[in-house]
Amino acid sequence: MVKARSAPDIWLLISILLILGIGLMMVYSASAVKAFHEFGDKFYFLKRQAIFAGLGLFMMMLLSRVNYTIWKKWAPTLLIVCFGLLLVVLIPGIGVVRGGARSWLGIGSFGIQPSEFMKLAMIIFLAKWLSIEQQKITQFTKGLLPPLGLVFLAFGLIMLQPDLGTGAVMVGASMILIFTAGARMAHLGGLALLGVAGFVGLIIAAPYRLKRITYFLDPWADPLGGGYQIIQSLFAIGPGGLVGLGLGASRQKFSYLPEPQTDFIFSILAEELGFIGGTTLILLFLIVVWRGVRTAIAAPDTFGSLMAIGITSIIGVQVLINIGVVIGMMPVTGITLPLVSYGGSSLTLLLTALGILLNISRYSR
Amino acid sequence: MKVSNVTVRRRLFIILLIAIAAFIGLIVRLSYVQLVKGTELSERAEDSWRRNIPYVAKRGEIWDRNGVRLAYNISTPTVWAIPVQVKDKDTTAKTLAPLLSMTENEILEKISKKQMIIQLGPGGRKMTTEQAAEIRALNLPGIVVAEDNKRYYPYDELAAHVLGFTGIDNQGLTGLELTHNDKLTGTGGMVSFLSDAAGRQMPNSSDTYIEPQEGLTLQLTIDQQVQTVMERELDQAMTSLNADAIIAIAMDPNTGEVLGMASRPTFSPSRYQEVDAQVYNRNLPIWMTYEPGSTFKIITLAAALEENKVDLKNERFYDSGAVEIGGARLRCWKKGGHGSQTFLQVVENSCNPGFVELGNRLGKTTLFEYIRNFGFGAKTGIDIGGEENGILFKLSQVGPVELATTAFGQGVSVTPIQQITAVSAAINGGKLYKPYVAKAWINRESGEVVQRNEPTVVREVISEETSKQVREALESVVALGTGRNAFIDGYRVGGKTGTAQKVVNGRYSTSEHIVSFIGFAPADDPQIVVYVAVDNPEGIQFGGVVAAPIVRNILEDSLQILEVPKREKQIDRLYRYGETPVVTVPNLVGKTVVEIYEDLNMNFNLTSAGTGNTVIKQAPAAGERVERGSTIRIYLGDESDLPEGAGHQH
Incomplete structure (x- = not known):
């Protein structure tokens, strides 16, 4: 099956490294004030982020050398472990609540989010399943329903935390994967309708989501409540202008934006580096997506193609949602910007997944 | 597939x-x-980071026509808290509580509020500068002492109704303080700085201080000295007459400038809460409406002269004591009438039938045209809020009786300001001015006059020649007629009395009157007009001792204040009995109350008993010799109660 082994995709690698570099720089710039006030050390967040970045880079380089077909074998195990973790995290006393969601399993001062791991495990498993059962995909019950059932079971567990952002990214990446595998448009169209219905159901179950949806349309309707984060984000981005206020010169990071180093890091970047900086980062992500899709197209087998597009989708969807939120295009969802936002386990995991993508790119036809 | x-x-x-x-x-x-959207968002963002500590602008002062300060500000700093900057809330509350005379909990509650900045009221508002210095010296983080001030009226009750007063936020509540609130207020200033979300000053940003802009200073037409004289006279009159209300206005007839305006009951602007709201809300000189009585005859006189309907000196009129009009008998206030007299004597005697005759000669259309042209029935437009219209008969409703009563001042309802404005027009050469009190707006810092209000001629009502005749006639009223108690030796005073029955519950009251006098001087070139009306003086007094002496006293002092030179050619006063040290008691039996007010200006005090409009008994009896200034006791009743043969002689 696998013949030629070439170097990993150089565009992809360079883009990843550039984004990672920008990310570390911005984590420092955005968090220094907060770090100093809270920990007396303005490098606090940078140091931790650097450790995880180093760990992640090590994993990326390692996995870029490990033949991706190995994951076919590990797929079921990974999935079962992740389902187990998703159940464990829901148990009060074990799962730790942060930001209103019981998403974390704490290990010392470090923590991991099982839902983050589930994203990757689900992609690997679906790639395996669909590459084996690809010809059944046009059939609704035998081909489409089993993977869908699996995805929504995981989504359901994630929503029990609740963590809509991560769940949405996982569902989004999974659907792209299923679409790529060749599911019928009629089926997908029907599912889309079902999705809308489900969405409405979720809103009814937790009305705060509806408010989140409407606030982004007119954040000034409630500037101190639901519209607060969007307004503060726009107050950062808008004054950035074409070239920005200069690295480190953000004013909104002075406690106006809650967590400026995580979900709203792009706002600080746009404020300090302006439209040029923001566009540069978006284009770098676009290069990652382009090279990811190209890797999928050029992959030697269906499993490789689906793995490549799945990993690319995780990054692409998450970028679209995160930046879309902070520039006021969609409701606040609570999701980090891949490779840039502060967040240890998530960063390591993403770099690990990109290691797999880089490995697949080495087998391009 | x-x-x-x-x-x-x-x-x-x-x-x-x-x-x-x-x-x-x-x-x-x-x-x-x-x-x-960058620029717009930048501005909004800056606004959201900006924290302002307000600096209250000083309110413009109010000065009299010569620059005497009638209202100004004294510094009364106010304490503000910026809650996020207060480090130790408990200690701060404990420290401030005794200084602000507030409880610890009250302060703790305020400095714990999720608010950018908050006043520590009521104790921390409008403090003395000593208190403020004490709090500043504590240097408590998050506690700021900002400039603020309080209105102060150095002459207390002086012109209280005209000036009005301000509330706790220095906002005008009544009077000129309210009418001109916008111009007096000025623009607030502030210290502003960019802050982070926790209220700390953002690094690399600096404070900006925007200086508050003091409001414009208002210079009035009022003369503080004239006003002081008026206030003094009203205080004395209230003590001696114990009236329901007294009104006084002084005006420069040649411009419409109000030189003084006062009324009783009054109030102290700093303690306005102590009186009924009606007292400070109603500025009686422009608000009260009532029948003017005889002072209104000046209008009828002016109209008749202008229309050449009468020759005052050469034409005679016989007053039999009553006149038959449209089946109704209108009586002269003097029982038995004034007999045969010239029309000048009709004016001097204020003879009702004589004025009915003048009214008839004018006809209702012409008379009412003059009344309206003199400004009655409509607001004068004086620049103080709360003015009333007064009421006139509609021309279609005027029959012979209404024409006749209007001619001598009954059946119309006017305000004091309308009367003085109209009379000013009648004697100043015929020009009706719009009365005003705001003379100029001054920028106190630069001394520059921003706006100067000039006299406004509303219309010309009568000719200079007619006006001269009116002045002369009114001078002889004071020298020879019913206005004798307003006579000032050396000044040519003109004037006219007025007595009107009050309308109580829709009917004329027999016991309550509004006694008024309007006087001016010098008669050859009037510099000041003074109008005084006394609402329901206690008991019954001779009319001449009620309003006319008040006007005389005000005129006498004001003429000196205004430095008006004395005149030489003067109609000498006619001296009568009752003005020598030992005097004969006059016969009052049979006289009506109106007669006492209008005609019998003698130096006796009266005490009255009983009710009714006619004197039925008196003690001591007529013809007895007593000392000047003695008290005569009179008993009132109906005319039918008169003993046989009493009264009717004149």
């Missing part, structure tokens, strides 16, 4: 296209937010 690798590749390509479109969408939106 078989899924081929072609399908997979086609779909991957579609995904790439969608991804490119979506990422371009992000860039487009980013460019909109940063490049199109």
Whole structure:
């Protein structure tokens, strides 16, 4: 099956490294004030982020050398472990609540989010399943329903935390994967309708989501409540202008934006580096997506193609949602910007997944 | 259907296209937010970071016509708290509590509020500068002492109704303080700084101080000295007459400038809460409406002279004591009438039938045209709030009786300001001016006069020649007629009495009167007009001792204040009995109350008993010799109660 082994995709690698570099720089710039006030050390967040970045880079380089077909074998195990973790995290006393969601399993001062791991495990498993059962995909019950059932079971567990952002990214990446595998448009169209219905159901179950949806349309309707984060984000981005206020010169990071180093890091970047900086980062992500899709197209087998597009989708969807939120295009969802936002386990995991993508790119036809 | 690798590749390509479109969408939106909306968002963001500590602007002062300060500000700093900057809330509350005379809990509650900045009221508002210095010296983090001030009226009750007063936020509540609130207020200043969300000053940003702009100073037409004389006279009159109300206005007839305006009951602007709201809300000189009585005859006189309907010196009139009009008998206030007299004597005697005759000669259309032209029935437009219209008969409703009563001042309802304005026009050469009190607006810092209000002629009502005749006639009223107690030796005073029955519950009251006098001087070139009306003096007094002496006293002092030179040619006063040290008691039995007010200006005090409009008994009896200034006791009753043969002699 696998013949030629070439170097990993150089565009992809360079883009990843550039984004990672920008990310570390911005984590420092955005968090220094907060770090100093809270920990007396303005490098606090940078140091931790650097450790995880180093760990992640090590994993990326390692996995870029490990033949991706190995994951076919590990797929079921990974999935079962992740389902187990998703159940464990829901148990009060074990799962730790942060930001209103019981998403974390704490290990010392470090923590991991099982839902983050589930994203990757689900992609690997679906790639395996669909590459084996690809010809059944046009059939609704035998081909489409089993993977869908699996995805929504995981989504359901994630929503029990609740963590809509991560769940949405996982569902989004999974659907792209299923679409790529060749599911019928009629089926997908029907599912889309079902999705809308489900969405409405979720809103009814937790009305705060509806408010989140409407606030982004007119954040000034409630500037101190639901519209607060969007307004503060726009107050950062808008004054950035074409070239920005200069690295480190953000004013909104002075406690106006809650967590400026995580979900709203792009706002600080746009404020300090302006439209040029923001566009540069978006284009770098676009290069990652382009090279990811190209890797999928050029992959030697269906499993490789689906793995490549799945990993690319995780990054692409998450970028679209995160930046879309902070520039006021969609409701606040609570999701980090891949490779840039502060967040240890998530960063390591993403770099690990990109290691797999880089490995697949080495087998391009 | 078989899924081929072609399908997979086609779909991957579609995904790439969608991804490119979506990422371009992000860039487009980013460019909109940063490049199109950037400036607007920057401004809004700056506003959201800016924290302002307000500095209250000083209110413009109010000066009299000579620059005497009638209202100004004294510094009364106010304490503010910026809750996020207060470090130790408990200690801060404990420290401030005794200084602000507030409880610890009250302060703790305020400095714990999720508010950018909050006043520590009531104790921390409008403090003395000593208290403020004490709090400043504590240097408590998050506690700021900001400049603030309080209105102060150095002459307390002086012109209280005209000036009005301000509330706790220095906002005008009544009087000129309210009418001209916008110009007096000025623009607030502030210290502003950029702050982070926790209220700390943002690094690398600096404070800006915007200086508060003091409001414009208002210079009045009022003369503080004239006003002081008026206030003094009203205080004395209230003590001696114990009236329901007294009104006084002084005006420069040649401009419409109000030189003074006072009324009782009054109040102290700093303690206005101690009186009924009606007292400070009603500025009686422009608000009260009532029948003017005889002072209104000046209007009828002026109209008749202007229309050449009468020759005052050469034409005679016989007053039999009553006149038959439209089946109604209108009586002169003097029982038995004034007999045969010239029309000048008709004016001197204030003879009702004589004025009915003048009214008839004018006809209702002409008379009412003059009344309206003299400004009655409509607001004068004086620049103080709360003016009333007064009421006139509608021309269609005027029959012979209404024409006749209007001619001598009954059946019309006017305000004091209308009367003095109209009389000013009658004696100043015929020009009706719009009365005003705001003379100029001054920028106190630069001394520059921002706006100067000039006299406004509303219309010319009568000719200079007619006006001269009116002045002369009114001078002889004071020298020879019913206005004798307003005579000032050396000044040519003109004037006219007025007595009107009050309308109580829709009917004329027999016991309550409004006694008034309007006087001016010098008669050859009037410099000041003074109008005084006394509402319901206690008991019954001779009319001449009620309003006319008040006007005389005000005129006498004011003429000196205004430095008006004395005149030489003067109609000498006619001296009568009752003005020598030992005097004969006059016969009052049979006289009506109106007669006592209008005609019998003698130096006796009266005490009255009983009710009714006619004197039925008196003690001591007529003809007895007593000392000047003695008290005569009179008993009132109806005319039918008169003993046989009493009264009717004149």
